[in-house]
Amino acid sequence: MRNAAAIEMAEKLDLPAKMRLADIALGVAKSLGASYADFRLCRYQSEYLEAKEHRLEESSTGMSVGFAVRVLLDGTWGYASSPLATEDEVKKAAANAIEVAKASQSLQLRKFVLEDLKSYQDRWDMPMTSDPFLVPVNDKIAKLLSINEAALKAGANYATASFAFVREDKFFASSVGSRIEQTRVRSMPETEVTVIDKDTGKFATRAGLAAPRGSGYDYILSYDFVGEAAKAADQAREKLKAKSIAPGKYDLVLDPTHLWLTIHESVGHPTELDRALGWEANFAGTTFCTPDKLGKLQYGSHLMNVMADRSQEGGLSTIGYDDDGVRSEGSEFPIIKDGIFVNYQMAIGQAQLIGQKTSNGCAFADNWDAFPIQRMPNVSLQPNPKTCTLEDLISDVKHGIYIMGNGSWSIDQQRHNFQFGGQLFYEIKNGKLGGMLRDVAYQGSTVEFWNSMDGIGDKSTYFLGGAPNCGKGQPEQTAPVSHGAVPGRFRQINVLNTERKDVA
Amino acid sequence: MILSEADAQDLTKKILGYSQAESCIVALSGNESRHVRFAQNMATTNGAPSSISITVESHFGKRSGSASGSDLSDDALAALVASSENTARLAPENPEFMPPLGPQKYAPGSGFAAATQAATSVQLATAIQPVLKQAQDKNLQAAGFLEIGTGFSSFGTSKGLFVYSQSTEALNTITARTPDGTGSGWAGTTHYDISKMDIAGMGTVAMDKAVRSQKPQKLAPGKYTVILEPSAVSDLIGILIGEQFDQRGADEGRNFATKKGGGSLLGETIFGKNVTIFSDPADLVVPGSIYSDDGQPAVRTAWIENGVLKNLQCGRYWAQKSGNQPVPGPTTLTMVGGTTSTADMIKQTKKGLLVTRFWYIREVDPQTVLLTGLTRDGVFLIENGEITKPACNFRFNESPVAMLNKVVAMGPSVRAYGEESIGIPISVPTLLVNDFTLSSVSDAV
Numbered sequence: 001m002r003n004a005a006a007i008e009m010a011e012k013l014d015l016p017a018k019m020r021l022a023d024i025a026l027g028v029a030k031s032l033g034a035s036y037a038d039f040r041l042c043r044y045q046s047e048y049l050e051a052k053e054h055r056l057e058e059s060s061t062g063m064s065v066g067f068a069v070r071v072l073l074d075g076t077w078g079y080a081s082s083p084l085a086t087e088d089e090v091k092k093a094a095a096n097a098i099e100v101a102k103a104s105q106s107l108q109l110r111k112f113v114l115e116d117l118k119s120y121q122d123r124w125d126m127p128m129t130s131d132p133f134l135v136p137v138n139d140k141i142a143k144l145l146s147i148n149e150a151a152l153k154a155g156a157n158y159a160t161a162s163f164a165f166v167r168e169d170k171f172f173a174s175s176v177g178s179r180i181e182q183t184r185v186r187s188m189p190e191t192e193v194t195v196i197d198k199d200t201g202k203f204a205t206r207a208g209l210a211a212p213r214g215s216g217y218d219y220i221l222s223y224d225f226v227g228e229a230a231k232a233a234d235q236a237r238e239k240l241k242a243k244s245i246a247p248g249k250y251d252l253v254l255d256p257t258h259l260w261l262t263i264h265e266s267v268g269h270p271t272e273l274d275r276a277l278g279w280e281a282n283f284a285g286t287t288f289c290t291p292d293k294l295g296k297l298q299y300g301s302h303l304m305n306v307m308a309d310r311s312q313e314g315g316l317s318t319i320g321y322d323d324d325g326v327r328s329e330g331s332e333f334p335i336i337k338d339g340i341f342v343n344y345q346m347a348i349g350q351a352q353l354i355g356q357k358t359s360n361g362c363a364f365a366d367n368w369d370a371f372p373i374q375r376m377p378n379v380s381l382q383p384n385p386k387t388c389t390l391e392d393l394i395s396d397v398k399h400g401i402y403i404m405g406n407g408s409w410s411i412d413q414q415r416h417n418f419q420f421g422g423q424l425f426y427e428i429k430n431g432k433l434g435g436m437l438r439d440v441a442y443q444g445s446t447v448e449f450w451n452s453m454d455g456i457g458d459k460s461t462y463f464l465g466g467a468p469n470c471g472k473g474q475p476e477q478t479a480p481v482s483h484g485a486v487p488g489r490f491r492q493i494n495v496l497n498t499e500r501k502d503v504a
Numbered sequence: 505m506i507l508s509e510a511d512a513q514d515l516t517k518k519i520l521g522y523s524q525a526e527s528c529i530v531a532l533s534g535n536e537s538r539h540v541r542f543a544q545n546m547a548t549t550n551g552a553p554s555s556i557s558i559t560v561e562s563h564f565g566k567r568s569g570s571a572s573g574s575d576l577s578d579d580a581l582a583a584l585v586a587s588s589e590n591t592a593r594l595a596p597e598n599p600e601f602m603p604p605l606g607p608q609k610y611a612p613g614s615g616f617a618a619a620t621q622a623a624t625s626v627q628l629a630t631a632i633q634p635v636l637k638q639a640q641d642k643n644l645q646a647a648g649f650l651e652i653g654t655g656f657s658s659f660g661t662s663k664g665l666f667v668y669s670q671s672t673e674a675l676n677t678i679t680a681r682t683p684d685g686t687g688s689g690w691a692g693t694t695h696y697d698i699s700k701m702d703i704a705g706m707g708t709v710a711m712d713k714a715v716r717s718q719k720p721q722k723l724a725p726g727k728y729t730v731i732l733e734p735s736a737v738s739d740l741i742g743i744l745i746g747e748q749f750d751q752r753g754a755d756e757g758r759n760f761a762t763k764k765g766g767g768s769l770l771g772e773t774i775f776g777k778n779v780t781i782f783s784d785p786a787d788l789v790v791p792g793s794i795y796s797d798d799g800q801p802a803v804r805t806a807w808i809e810n811g812v813l814k815n816l817q818c819g820r821y822w823a824q825k826s827g828n829q830p831v832p833g834p835t836t837l838t839m840v841g842g843t844t845s846t847a848d849m850i851k852q853t854k855k856g857l858l859v860t861r862f863w864y865i866r867e868v869d870p871q872t873v874l875l876t877g878l879t880r881d882g883v884f885l886i887e888n889g890e891i892t893k894p895a896c897n898f899r900f901n902e903s904p905v906a907m908l909n910k911v912v913a914m915g916p917s918v919r920a921y922g923e924e925s926i927g928i929p930i931s932v933p934t935l936l937v938n939d940f941t942l943s944s945v946s947d948a949v
Contacts, residue, residue: 055598055599059568059570059591059595060571060591061569061571061587062571062572063571063574063584064557064572064573065573065575066555068553076547077547077549077550078550078551078552079550079551079552080551080553080554081554081555083554083555083574083575084505084576096552097551097552099552100550100551100552101550103540103624103625103626104540104547104625104629106629106630106633107540107542107546107547107629107633109545109546109636109640110544137591137594137595141595141596145596157756158758196756196758197757198757198765199765200764201757201762201765202871203757203758203870203871205758205870278543278544279543279544279548280543280647281679281681281688282543282649282678282679282690283677283923285948286681286685288947288948371549373549407868408866408867408868408876409866410864410865410866410876410877410878410899411864412863412864412878412880412948413863413878414947414948414949415948416946416947416948417878417897417899417945417948419876419943419944439869443899443943443944473549474539474649474651475537475539475649475651494944496943498869498874498901500869500903502906503760503905
């Protein structure tokens, strides 16, 4: 059964109504002196279902509608937003955006200049087989409960499973004439099991390895959550008895269910141009990857090829146009080519500052009330063109660790020093996978780490991971982003033991 | 969008009027804010966002469902109620369902300042102007964010409960960097009253630290005596109390407060005797919301008293099941401070580091609350009672549970802001801590 409220609200603002509001917003902005303006009217529909053990803990739906007007006034930005999509409110917001820009002009040491922007009239819809919002809620609840059931049956003490779904309907209009409608959906499953050892007071968890995707419910149906839950319970139990790691240098084979996040933190973020320009210095940070390194820095080994795209099936950043209204079709670009750093990710108004011509379509605003800033497209490690399986990578390791899934993650504000945990750790001895290990985290420095990579899997090993909530900007915005990855082999990486004996 | 108490109450009544459920909860919240954002000594993305959210939770027996929206029109509100009821009807019974509360007694709220609500974009820019001027004069690059906001929230139930709260907040953070990229300093905090904020003063502190932190010396990782400034302390304490102090988790055997053999460590001395942490919504420095998530009054709660674990958050269901009183989560936090000035802490330190703030803190092991993260924007080496030179940044691997057993001196408790803020006001002292584990060096500045 489709949510009645959802249908009603969706139908409230038809395209002519949006066009009219856009004309009003852009008209007011222009009459008050804006050299550029855009209007984004967005509707976010969401559903969240969470099961704990045998019970449904939460079933909720959400619908958020609102708009923002953004203006560039004599080189200064201003924006204002409102949840009331009425003509009066749109006029007020446009005037308010101008007022904000005008007030901030006293701080404008250098004026923002935009490149020539193209005008598009288009509609883009994410292809999808099964709309999660049309799937009966009972089916989704039954699925969640069956996942927990499998985990508990296999010996887990506690089990949590949740599905979050989001539909974005975005309408973008700009003073250069663009009028763009876009729709896309995200399906975001999360599972975790916990096992307890009462006598020792120890516990262990094992989180699911399924990634959030820019996909419909067909993705949920295609993943074997029940099978994984049973296995996860066994593995969590095994963790309690696993050998604690001896700290030292190890060769690491990183599964793509793990490596996508290392790519996100140590390749995705360092190559954001706004960071290189110092615009994120107060929060997300700057980057070691300064413009003088463009085309020169040996970022990683020659096996390393990282592509940016907005077209990958299932990608959380996949979309027709970014939130600056820049078209993404055919805009795939390499970030790292044969190990060399070759491109930044950019939003509008940035390319000129490093002697380039135009944005490469990497702007995103996480809500109707947010300013579009540079955010990641799908940033993916390309497969080895030569045949190479996971087993091939492991077979050439004498003393190492194989890591699956994500544990803790942290990286410094210039993206040098990082530390990653994982979900599952296995010993590698003389080319063979051995028993489970625990208390493992590895530390590294970005360029050294990627240059130590001497093996990667072929396309048969490709996995699309991702995060629903990457933080950046002030006010902070959270962006969904995907990262394709293949397993990689890294030599002589520093591994620490994370057990603390001085607590409890 | 801000609704007055009367408007919020009328709207709640109207929504409850549409309800056909056995019981119903209506939660409203809205915000109007303004900000100037700057970097490289100039404005970047300035704005004035406004938002509103209406959440309706409907119950039939032990079935419940909720729906939230942003449209205040009558049709949309009726549809929202219907949607939550549909969701509830389709949900299986939750054996842990707790019916909504009836009327409660709340203390009067504070934490609202007319000056903050009335601040204009011109005022914000005017406050930042001298900071940027000073940065240019000193040949430094300033980046930062000054935001003021007014928020309201209300919580009503079909059992007659209604509570409303309105508050303001100003947030100011400033980073200054040297043009060669070898020095970086930071200062920042929050206050409900922007007129009490020394914005230019924060700029001066950030710039002074940027200059003094230039060309830092690379030191070996290891266990260090550290002086953690309030921003750094606020992150660790916020994460510990806000995210780990959970009674059910402890009873179920899955958090740091679990006792070997079963049960929790409640009532036991597991922290240093000099550690006391509490929440008091009426606190003058960090006034907090007068009600907690499910409408329970937020009251003064001791979390740690003289090293004793006094309370863990406990939901209404778990309290009933375990025969205890519910303990709502904190809406504000205070760690009681001491009287040692930072200068005196430096004087009594033979070898140690002064740390300005932390960055990117994540949990490594929930069993011990082992956290990892990095120092940032000003680390200084102390030798024989004096700051001798700027030091490199470090990654730490440390547990706040362990840290609170190693505090040897404290400064006065002050309102603070850290990058990992859990979103409630927090007041903490500067801490002098022994044996803080710095596990590797970071080249970042």
